[in-house]
Amino acid sequence: xxxxxxxxxxxxxxxxxxxxxxxxxxxxxxxxxxxxxxxxxxxxxxxxxxxxxxxxxxxxxxxxxxxxxxxxxxxxxxxxxxxxxxxxxxxxxxxxxxxxxxxxxxxxxxxxxxxxxxxxxxxxxxxxxxxxxxxxxxxxxxxxxxxxxxxxxxxxxxxxxxxxxxxxxxxxxxxxxxxxxxxxxxxxxxxxxxxxxxxxxxxxxxxxxxxxxxxxxxxxxxxxxxxxxxxxxxxxxxxxxxxxxxxxxxxxxxxxxxxxxxxxxxxxxxxxxxxxxxxxxxxxxxxxxxxxxxxxxxxxxxxxxxxxxxxxxxxxxxxxxxxxxxxxxxxxxxxx
Amino acid sequence: xxxxxxxxxxxxxxxxxxxxxxxxxxxxxxxxxxxxxxxxxxxxxxxxxxxxxxxxxxxxxxxxxxxxxxxxxxxxxxxxxxxxxxxxxxxxxxxxxxxxxxxxxxxxxxxxxxxxxxxxxxxxxxxxxxxxxxxxxxxxxxxxxxxxxxxxxxxxxxxxxxxxxxxxxxxxxxxxxxxxxxxxxxxxxxxxxxxxxxxxxxxxxxxxxxxxxxxxxxxxxxxxxxxxxxxxxxxxxxxxxxxxxxxxxxxxxxxxxxxxxxxxxxxxxxxxxxxxxxxxxxxxxxxxxxxxxxxxxxxxxxxxxxxxx
Numbered sequence: 017x018x019x020x021x022x023x024x025x026x027x028x029x030x031x032x033x034x035x036x037x038x039x040x041x042x043x044x045x046x047x048x049x050x051x052x053x054x055x056x057x058x059x060x061x062x063x064x065x066x067x068x069x070x071x072x073x074x075x076x077x078x079x080x081x082x083x084x085x086x087x088x089x090x091x092x093x094x095x096x097x098x099x100x101x102x103x104x105x106x107x108x109x110x111x112x113x114x115x116x117x118x119x120x121x122x123x124x125x126x127x128x129x130x131x132x133x134x135x136x137x138x139x140x141x142x143x144x145x146x147x148x149x150x151x152x153x154x155x156x157x158x159x160x161x162x163x164x165x166x167x168x169x170x171x172x173x174x175x176x177x178x179x180x181x182x183x184x185x186x187x188x189x190x191x192x193x194x195x196x197x198x199x200x201x202x203x204x205x206x207x208x209x210x211x212x213x214x215x216x217x218x219x220x221x222x223x224x225x226x227x228x229x230x231x232x233x234x235x236x237x238x239x240x241x242x243x244x245x246x247x248x249x250x251x252x253x254x255x256x257x258x259x260x261x262x263x264x265x266x267x268x269x270x271x272x273x274x275x276x277x278x279x280x281x282x283x284x285x286x287x288x289x290x291x292x293x294x295x296x297x298x299x300x301x302x303x304x305x306x307x308x309x310x311x312x313x314x315x316x317x318x319x320x321x322x323x324x325x326x327x328x329x330x331x332x333x334x335x336x337x338x339x340x341x342x343x344x345x346x347x348x349x350x351x352x
Numbered sequence: 353x354x355x356x357x358x359x360x361x362x363x364x365x366x367x368x369x370x371x372x373x374x375x376x377x378x379x380x381x382x383x384x385x386x387x388x389x390x391x392x393x394x395x396x397x398x399x400x401x402x403x404x405x406x407x408x409x410x411x412x413x414x415x416x417x418x419x420x421x422x423x424x425x426x427x428x429x430x431x432x433x434x435x436x437x438x439x440x441x442x443x444x445x446x447x448x449x450x451x452x453x454x455x456x457x458x459x460x461x462x463x464x465x466x467x468x469x470x471x472x473x474x475x476x477x478x479x480x481x482x483x484x485x486x487x488x489x490x491x492x493x494x495x496x497x498x499x500x501x502x503x504x505x506x507x508x509x510x511x512x513x514x515x516x517x518x519x520x521x522x523x524x525x526x527x528x529x530x531x532x533x534x535x536x537x538x539x540x541x542x543x544x545x546x547x548x549x550x551x552x553x554x555x556x557x558x559x560x561x562x563x564x565x566x567x568x569x570x571x572x573x574x575x576x577x578x579x580x581x582x583x584x585x586x587x588x589x590x591x592x593x594x595x596x597x598x599x600x601x602x603x604x605x606x607x608x609x610x611x612x613x614x615x616x617x618x619x620x621x622x623x624x625x626x627x628x629x630x631x632x633x634x635x636x637x638x639x640x641x642x643x644x645x646x647x648x649x650x651x652x653x654x655x656x657x658x659x660x661x
Binding site: 030031034035037038042045046047154155157158159160162163164166167169170174285286288289292293296297307308311312316319323326327330331 | 392497498500501504505506507508509512513515516517519589593596597600601602603613616619620623624627630631633634635637638641642645646649
């Protein structure tokens with residue numbers, strides 16, 4: 017197990033270094049140099065320009081610059097936003113809970129719908145339900161989610177008036193940020209209606225973001241269940257006369273879920289790509305919207321730091337999934 | 353030579369006659385049989401053909417020019433809705449352009465850029481994958497680590513970073529999507545090449561004196577194509593989706609290009625009074641992506657030997 021653990025962790029180090037190189041290169045590949053970016057559109061006189069270059073360390077050799085960058089990154093210094101002058105790491109940490117909250121709700125909705133649909137489709141293979149649900153999930157899988165989000169707003173916010181269009185909680189409520197998770201904070205605040213408002217704000221973005229994972233989970237659960245249902249031990253269980261429900265839930269599902277769990281874990285990259293679009297449409301103050309705005313405002317330090325942080329989070333989650341997978345499935349652990 | 357060939361053919365026919373078995377169908381015929389046995393795959397293929405025709409003959413088929421503004425007809429609803437007219441079947445947008453014509457011309461943008469993206473990323477991916485799988489050692493490690501770095505970032509974020517560096521335009525968005533899509537092809541090619549390299553026919557060819565180039569392109573590559581064809585089909589749908597997403601974010605095709613995602617970029621502000629501006633471009637994206645996914649699934653079933661029974 018230790019060997020498996022160390023190999024997996026060892027593999028991530030070069031990838032992390034590569035991502036820092038990418039982030040480091042980013043700000044240098046952008047047209048115009050960083051000093052001009054900082055100076056803005058008014059321009060800057062040559063003397064001050066040279067002084068600022070020296071101040072930012074841009075007159076040193078590239079390798080030295082990279083060394084400085086890495087040592088800063090490892091100390092948690094990711095630079096400051098050009099627009100707000102705030103440290104990039106602080107901004108990220110303020111906005112990240114909103115993205116986590118949205119993603120977790122999306123994946124919960126995806127599992128609550130995807131798993132039962134997948135199981136039922138496999139059990140009733142070839143039935144109308146099977147065809148219909150797989151057709152729907154292929155459609156969900158092909159959905160441009162920015163359009164899907166617009167349709168949801170059109171139906172539930174504009175036509176039915178059930179849900180608000182944007183933000184995390186109604187402006188009527190004001191309470192302190194404790195955890196950064198609006199559902200928890202609004203609940204703790206004790207203000208009447210605040211929690212309900214937070215839920216209503218969360219529901220449409222979660223559905224929009226959860227649609228593609230939902231489709232993937234339903235399809236994966238179905239095919240994985242179908243595979244397991246043909247195994248000998250299922251036939252044995254059936255021959256013993258066990259009830260069908262018991263066979264499906266206790267015997268088949270347990271093994272069928274292993275690949276599904278991996279798919280759910282690895283969906284974090286997909287979720288994040290979706291969060292960029294979902295947050296932009298619903299004006300959800302999370303990391304995705306922040307990054308899109310950083311491009312629009314040409315706030316490159318934010319983009320640079322954000323890319324590094326997001327990539328690190330994705331890599332860490334994937335690593336955790338890999339390790340957990342090894343833990344529950346010894347065959348992976350010992351495979352060479 | 354011809355004599356021995358006829359002889360061999362004669363022997364073959366004799367054997368067929370002896371065993372009483374018909375000759376096996378041509379591989380392409382067999383493939384077509386598998387492919388058409390899936391209704392979804394056929395529907396996907398038909399839709400793709402229709403889209404291709406729309407894209408090629410957009411100038412002839414589209415009732416109006418995609419960027420012609422009718423100043424007396426802002427936000428006209430579709431023909432079947434009260435207040436609509438047969439002149440603008442799917443209605444007009446906020447500056448009086450015919451939505452149907454823009455969607456038909458949008459097919460041209462999406463299909464041509466999609467084809468370009470898939471071709472270039474496939475070619476680059478195959479080249480790098482062949483090199484990695486053939487050379488092994490340090491070259492392989494460097495190439496595959498680079499692909500891992502690109503896969504560590506969520507695809508859309510990587511595309512956004514590339515567009516941020518290059519500047520927003522349709523061509524730059526296409527380049528970004530090429531780079532984002534490439535690692536998948538590299539991985540697939542490398543894996544397939546490594547499997548093939550250990551087979552006897554490769555050794556035989558090498559013994560016959562085939563150089564590395566001939567070995568790779570003529571011998572190994574054709575045997576690696578099945579998973580690549582499937583991935584390329586599915587990759588087309590991803591390319592269309594990513595390009596539309598970038599367009600929607602204002603980082604892809606710039607107005608007034610009739611690109612489906614770009615058409616949706618400002619749609620949110622009309623959502624309360626003009627649902628048709630929001631609905632139809634997205635529907636076009638969905639239908640296109642769905643068609644390629646259906647065909648990709650069908651191709652996978654037809655080409656995957658594990659599923660053949």
